[in-house]
Amino acid sequence: MSNALTIGDFSKATHLSIRTLRHYHQIGLLEPTDVDPDTGYRRYATEQIPAAQVIRRFRALDMPLDDIQAVLSAPDLRTRDHLIAAHLARMEAGLARTQQAVASLRDLLEHGTAPAAIGHRSVQATPAAVISEDVGVADVLLWYQGALGELRATLAAQHIRADGPPGGMFADELFADEYGRATVFIPCHGRIRPMGRVTPTTVPAAELATIVHEGPHDEIDRAYGTLAAHVAEHELAVDGPLREYYLVGPGDTAEEGAWRTEIGWPIFATGTTG
Template identity: 65%
Template structure:
């Protein structure tokens, strides 16, 4: 039988605190090899040290305890590696988001006024195929991508061509209450028949203050800030949903730097220049 250690000695050997070891025991992640029935003292074997070291390193990589348990209980090496690879991919995505946020912050600190100019224009009423739903801001990106893909797939299946760039209409509640109505639409020269979530709509005419945001939506708040400042300064604001027009997007190019999104804020136009 392998040599055993008290919980204190095992803590020193593995750099896991006694409190942590007791917690891991309670959740059955790392159970003692023996528990004295009279005193309740826990003892661990030296064979458990590698498992404790693995757990500690997974925790250093922010792997949730339930995922660590799944890794340790994996039926074979392939299943174990699949779980580890999934967590590493999640870490890489988080790192990419952090790098994007750092780059955006550096740009903001370097030149806080470096945004596109604002102009005013009127858009006419437009026939379109659309999908509408009530969405939370946390789900908005996934919902938008799914709706846009479904719209284009439906139009392709029916042999209907888009007559302009896709767009979105977003209720004020999406910004103020983190949940509200959103509509994704694709303009069409001919009216489409309803099919599933896809329905024919007429996007109403509107007078808008507009700004074109270049790149991904990671720092689109800068464009929104400039647009809000312009509208407030000119006392033009009217109630109504925000519009976005996706002039160049991921359907056109995978290069995020080439993406162009036009943002429209409803206004009462006075004809003043931007």
């Protein structure tokens, strides 16, 4: 095998470390052309250098190894190009989130937390269709979107109209332990037949200190912080899940800047708050 390279020379030729090459061999991503049965020494063909260079560039773009394997084994150019385009789209979405986070951080550092109007609301016990599950905090936004879509579809199938904006209730553990009970509900009257994850319930009454967050949910922590500071200084907080009411949300418009979410913090109403 005159055109074969030792793993050391192949490492130098491709700028992939020996450790990385061994790992790629183990997972079947880039296998050597020959492995000595006695010594275990690996040898690579010079024809494998372009494949190694492709892999290195995909990894520089943070493409997962499973996706790289799928690209390299794609049966045709159309499938390969589709896989690459999908990864580039994910990168662009990640870049947009990074740019948004940078802009938010710069605004926070330069302007601090802007004053916001704090309200108070007495919520009566309300019949509703709900989905309630234990979820991780990293997944709660996607879970909420899926649950809300399922609730709306179920009510539409049963010809039941909503009596108000959808809402959510989130247990303390979801924030403190990054895993806990999340509930999404749509207020409605009428006999709801359980279907899939959807069940009927009554959302309990509560006294709430409220604040309205305008914009995407990624920025909602700032409104939470303002509301928490107000409650700590001016209210008597009580145990109970935090609430959100989605006055304008993804189901109403794709324009995230137009979203309006009312956050409710459970309090003990003394009769002196307006």
